[in-house]
Amino acid sequence: MKRAENEAMTVGEVARLANVSVRTLHHYDEFGLLSPSERSEAGYRLYTPGDLERLHAVLAYRELGLELGAIQELLSDQAADPVEHLKRQEAVLNARLEKLLAVRRSLRKQMEAVHMGINLNPKELLEVFGDEDPTKHAKEAEERWGDTDAYRESQRRTKGYTKEDWLRISKESEAIEAGFAELLAEGVAPTDQRAMEAAEAHRRHISRCYYECGYDIHRGLAEMYLADPRFTAHYEQRAEGLAAFVSAAIIANAEARG
Amino acid sequence: MKRAENEAMTVGEVARLANVSVRTLHHYDEFGLLSPSERSEAGYRLYTPGDLERLHAVLAYRELGLELGAIQELLSDQAADPVEHLKRQEAVLNARLEKLLAVRRSLRKQMEAVHMGINLNPKELLEVFGDEDPTKHAKEAEERWGDTDAYRESQRRTKGYTKEDWLRISKESEAIEAGFAELLAEGVAPTDQRAMEAAEAHRRHISRCYYECGYDIHRGLAEMYLADPRFTAHYEQRAEGLAAFVSAAIIANAEARG
DNA sequence: CTTGACCCTCACGTAACGTGAGGCTCTAGG
DNA sequence: CCTAGAGCCTCACGTTACGTGAGGGTCAAG
Numbered sequence A, B: 001m002k003r004a005e006n007e008a009m010t011v012g013e014v015a016r017l018a019n020v021s022v023r024t025l026h027h028y029d030e031f032g033l034l035s036p037s038e039r040s041e042a043g044y045r046l047y048t049p050g051d052l053e054r055l056h057a058v059l060a061y062r063e064l065g066l067e068l069g070a071i072q073e074l075l076s077d078q079a080a081d082p083v084e085h086l087k088r089q090e091a092v093l094n095a096r097l098e099k100l101l102a103v104r105r106s107l108r109k110q111m112e113a114v115h116m117g118i119n120l121n122p123k124e125l126l127e128v129f130g131d132e133d134p135t136k137h138a139k140e141a142e143e144r145w146g147d148t149d150a151y152r153e154s155q156r157r158t159k160g161y162t163k164e165d166w167l168r169i170s171k172e173s174e175a176i177e178a179g180f181a182e183l184l185a186e187g188v189a190p191t192d193q194r195a196m197e198a199a200e201a202h203r204r205h206i207s208r209c210y211y212e213c214g215y216d217i218h219r220g221l222a223e224m225y226l227a228d229p230r231f232t233a234h235y236e237q238r239a240e241g242l243a244a245f246v247s248a249a250i251i252a253n254a255e256a257r258g
Numbered sequence C: 001c002t003t004g005a006c007c008c009t010c011a012c013g014t015a016a017c018g019t020g021a022g023g024c025t026c027t028a029g030g
Numbered sequence D: 001c002c003t004a005g006a007g008c009c010t011c012a013c014g015t016t017a018c019g020t021g022a023g024g025g026t027c028a029a030g
Helices: A011-018 A022-031 A049-063 A068-076 A082-116 A122-129 A141-145 A149-158 A163-186 A193-209 A215-227 A229-236 A242-257 B011-018 B022-031 B049-063 B068-076 B082-116 B122-129 B141-145 B149-158 B163-186 B193-209 B215-227 B229-236 B242-257
Strands: none
Touching (some): A011 B122, A022 A068, A049 A068, A049 A082, A049 B082, A049 B122, A068 A082, A082 B049, A082 B193, A082 B229, A122 B011, A122 B049, A163 A193, A163 A242, A193 A215, A193 A242, A193 B082, A215 B082, A229 A242, A229 B082, B011 B022, B011 B049, B049 B068, B049 B082, B068 B082, B163 B193, B163 B242, B193 B215, B193 B242, B215 B242, B229 B242
16 A cells, blocks of 8 residues: 555546546646646556646536646646636636527527427528637637626626735625624524625625625525535534524525515 | 529638638538538539528537537438427537536535635535536437436427327417417407416417426517517518517516516 | 639648557455 | 456557648639
8 A cells, every 4th residue: 555645546536536537637647737746656646635626627627618728828827816717717607608598599599480480591590609609719718708798797806806805805704704693692583684684795795706696696505504514614613503594594685685 | 603593602601600610611511411412613512591501400419519420310310300409409408508507506616615715625526527428429319318307308298299299289379379369459458467378378388399488588589579570570470569469468477477 | 814812622730538459556365 | 375357557549520731723803
């Protein structure tokens, strides 16, 4: 057992986990996109958790149709912190989603046309494919992204966060959580007006600082706070029952306003 | 001007229209997937409207990630009428959409984790990519589709439409349209209860026979009936003002129930 | 009758792996 | 201890869906 203290995984294990082929991992290694940080004495590739994280980013970008070279550039971009990557990924993904939705609209229009015995002319149907696929050939990806609404939107919110900004954001979330904890301590019900206001503040905070968070998405977060022990723990370590309280408040708020 | 009566288009024109490269069209020709039905005396490829229709189907399937060989099989499948193709495309597309939405959920979870200072373990993040991409390697596509919820759902509705079924469906839409026309003739307002019931019947008819049609999608159809002259004409030829009436009734119904 | 925009047919290049070939390495069982 | 089988290694050529010229006709305009 030359494997680093049970930490590292072999190619096969990683491949199964990420549902990619071993060859793919070899390829990424060869390409220099993802080289395992360790090797066993026998020369076996050993992937650390850190490597897995990188792999995750790679796969996320790949899923969005970026070329390996472009992915490499993005991942080696020093100026980009993890949140930046996540935002980029979401921006590209949103563009991709919009495209697919457009295709679906076109499909439904065709079905409706058949339904009504109408002949659509092929030219107009082809137009759906006309708007450039924003994920293809993503050289100068930065520029391209500037072209998508989603990215502009995302950028508009995050334009040049400075250290002070981050400090302020972190203080804000602190204040919001503290607010929840206080209400809980006072014995206020999560369906109370004040709890719902706290939930709304939480939602708006996310929307301002991270991503557009509608009521349905917010509801999803509420569920996760209870379903995922790590998120639960985050709240529980401040006060017992806080996770459930926050979750309930968010849901009540979503019901009321969403 | 050897071009067949102004009907056919050259590669370049088609390429621009469909936003693909000329080479791509050459490739499809060479591959036998889409050979223009005509050639000019000089040997220029000339695409007829029929060819454009086929190209549209090809691009739709391609957009969904199918391989050219698979697309060819599908398009040469005699047993499949146009509606069948559209349904297949929608089924695959829905699977693709679900996948992307899953990735987006994962991204948001990560952002939320950063937001809360939590460390997600890479293994679980990789799991998002774990569920097979239903569009990849679409040999025996039929079988694979049988694996996606969307397709089962779609199939469940359409299982073995016979000629009588089609006749019944066509009679149903006839009846629905006649119902609208009658209400219009009686001078009933589109916001009237009876008009909204007709709209609801229309929506349910589509849902039963074609695809899941929610209120928002239905609203989209209503807009299209006014925006696209061919759809407008379809209703107007039955009665003047019918297109606007149907459209208004659908919207009223969606507002009320959606 | 030339010029520029298109078109043709080869034909080789590329990206992201797939698919063996030939050969170590590791762990469980006899 | 030894062997089988599953897993790993490094070449290295194959594949898909085009990209990218090369070399050479075609066509409408001036």
